[in-house]
Amino acid sequence: MEIQKSRIRGPHLEVLVRGPTFLESIARHDRVPFHERFLRADEMRRVIASNKRLIEAFSGDDWRTVVHGVPCHTGTLAAYTSPGQKLGQSIEYADPETGYRYLFRVPEAYQKEKDAILVAEPPDYALEIDGETVIVHAAKVDIVTDFPFKFSLAYYKAEPVHGIPSGKAISMEDPDSSYLGRTDSFVGPVSLAFLLDLSSNSRRRALAIDLTMSNGLGIIAESPVIAIMEPERRGFLLE
Known part of the structure; x- marks a missing residue:
């Protein structure tokens, strides 16, 4: 499974899929699974921005250029088991909406760990689709x-x-x-949202790891240049 390839990277950010509005979230208008958008971005040689990169963006002035992309799935992939349970040889998660099963193989050094979370960062992993199973191939796991x-x-x-x-x-x-929300066990992207207090211009981080793959959240990618898009195209480059 190929992981390393030439990719478009850079210090800036670009919204590839806009984040849903509050009403759209309630209506669950968009059920495109994360892995489909990941594979589409991969075809375009784009790197979905990591959780840490987006936190840094929203801690500075970059947030204004990508605010329409949140809430979003980050490129950071995570896997964890139930509290008190060893990580074991692999971690599986069944998406209740799509029926897809996500499989994350645990490195031997971590298999006896408890109350821990495994992390793979872009672009050091690939996703393989085998029927209704999404297999994570990670070159590096922290x-x-x-x-x-x-x-x-x-x-x-x-x-x-x-x-x-x-x-x-x-x-x-x-x-x-x-702000953290977790479930029993999970394999999937770290999803990120920010609560903005416009009166004080402060930005409260709301980090959620228990969102399902099909929530239709935004996608923000690294970019070598400051992205300026036409309003009618803004946030739909993967659609």
Whole structure:
């Protein structure tokens, strides 16, 4: 399975698929699975921006150029098991909407770990479709330990490498806090949304890892230049 190839990369960002509005989210208007958009972006040699890159964008002035792309699926892929359960040889997740089964093979060094989350970053992984199974082929897999086990939504401090929440819950007033929602076990992209307080121009990170693949979220990619698109095309380059 080919992973490394020549890709279009750069310090800027470009929205390939706009994020849904609140009403569109309620209506669930868009059920395109993440893996389909990932494969389309891969054909275009585009790299979906990582979770850490997008957090950095929304911590600075870049957020204005890509705000119409959120909420979005990031290019960061994650896999975790139920609280207290070893990661084992592989982690599987069945998407309740599409019926696709996602398979993430666990490196031997991590198979006995508990309460941890595995992370693969773009472009160091590929997705293979075998019938209704989506197999993750990762050239490099990192582990984040002390992954929060609470199923209720809470705020946590994100670790510095991938921007994944870890450790104990902290106050939402902490400027470095991230809003986390997790499920029992999961394989899929880290999904990211931001709560904006327009009165103070502050940007609260809302990091969700329990969204299903078919939520139809936005897609934001790396770009070598500042992307300026026509309004009628904005956010639909993968459609």
